[in-house]
Every structure is written in structure tokens, then in C-alpha cells.
Amino acid sequence: MAELIHTCYRIGEIDRSVAFYEALGFEERRRMDLPDGAINVFMGIPGDGDRLELTWNPGVESYDLGTGYNHIALTVPDLQGTLDELGGRGISPEKPPYRVGGGSGSLICFVRDPDGYRIELIERP
Numbered sequence: 001m002a003e004l005i006h007t008c009y010r011i012g013e014i015d016r017s018v019a020f021y022e023a024l025g026f027e028e029r030r031r032m033d034l035p036d037g038a039i040n041v042f043m044g045i046p047g048d049g050d051r052l053e054l055t056w057n058p059g060v061e062s063y064d065l066g067t068g069y070n071h072i073a074l075t076v077p078d079l080q081g082t083l084d085e086l087g088g089r090g091i092s093p094e095k096p097p098y099r100v101g102g103g104s105g106s107l108i109c110f111v112r113d114p115d116g117y118r119i120e121l122i123e124r125p
């Protein structure tokens with residue numbers, strides 16, 4: 001049976017991405033030097049695996065994210081508290097938290113990481 005172990009995307013600067021994901025509760029696990037001079041930075045939530053593989057390429061400061069990528073989703077215990085933490089770093093949600101369909105679903109919102117990748121934040125029930 002397959003197991004989803006990480007998601008990988010390319011980033012333009014390591015420190016700002018590490019700081020962003022640390023604000024979301026991730027910790028940096030390790031860095032992997034690659035033959036072409038690139039660096040993979042692996043991050044994970046304490047107690048979980050290295051779920052994010054952030055690839056930095058020398059000399060590449062930004063990427064065309066195209067129209068294919070939508071988001072990755074994280075659950076957080078306190079959505080407003082997380083937004084307050086991100087707000088202190090100048091990061092705001094695309095729009096205020098809402099419940100999908102306006103119903104009794106989970107409270108969610110979307111923020112963008114330093115490279116523009118959308119991150120869905122879902123308040124843990």
C-alpha cells in the first residue's frame with residue numbers, strides 16, 4: 001500500500017520559507033545538498049514525518065506557479081491565533097475565515113507562503 005510521505009515544491013529563498021513554516025508549527029529537520037548545487041530543506045510537524053520538501057535552486061529567486069497548483073492543507077488548533085501570528089509577519093488571509101458552503105463545516109481560510117503557494121488553514125474541530 002502506498003503512503004504519501006512528502007510534498008515538494010521549489011522556493012526562492014530558504015530562510016524566509018523556513019520562518020514561515022515554523023510560524024505554522026513546522027520544524028526544520030534536515031537539508032540535503034544536491035549534485036546540481038540545489039538544496040532540499042525538509043520540514044515536519046513535531047511527532048510527524050518530513051512532510052515538506054522545499055527545493056532551493058541557486059540563482060532562481062521565483063517560479064511561475066502556473067494554474068495547476070491549488071493548495072496544501074494544514075489543520076491548526078486555533079485559526080485566529082494562527083492568523084494573529086502570521087499577521088505579525090505581515091501575512092493576511094485571502095479573505096476572512098469562512099465555513100465552506102456557509103454551513104456547519106470547518107472554519108477555513110487561505111494564506112500564501114513567501115513564494116505564493118496557497119496554504120489552506122483548517123481549524124481543527
Ligand SMILES: C[C@@H](O)C(=O)SC[C@H](NC(=O)CC[C@H](N)C(=O)O)C(=O)NCC(=O)O
Pocket residue numbers: 008010032034036038039040053055057
Ligand atoms: C529526496 C527526494 O525526495 C527528492 O525528491 S530529491 C529529487 C531530485 N531533486 C532535485 O534534484 C531538486 C533540484 C532540481 N534542480 C530541481 O529543482 O528539480 C531530483 O532528482 N529531481 C529531478 C526532478 O525531475 O525532479
Ligand code: NI
Pocket residue numbers: 006008053
Ligand atoms: Ni522528494
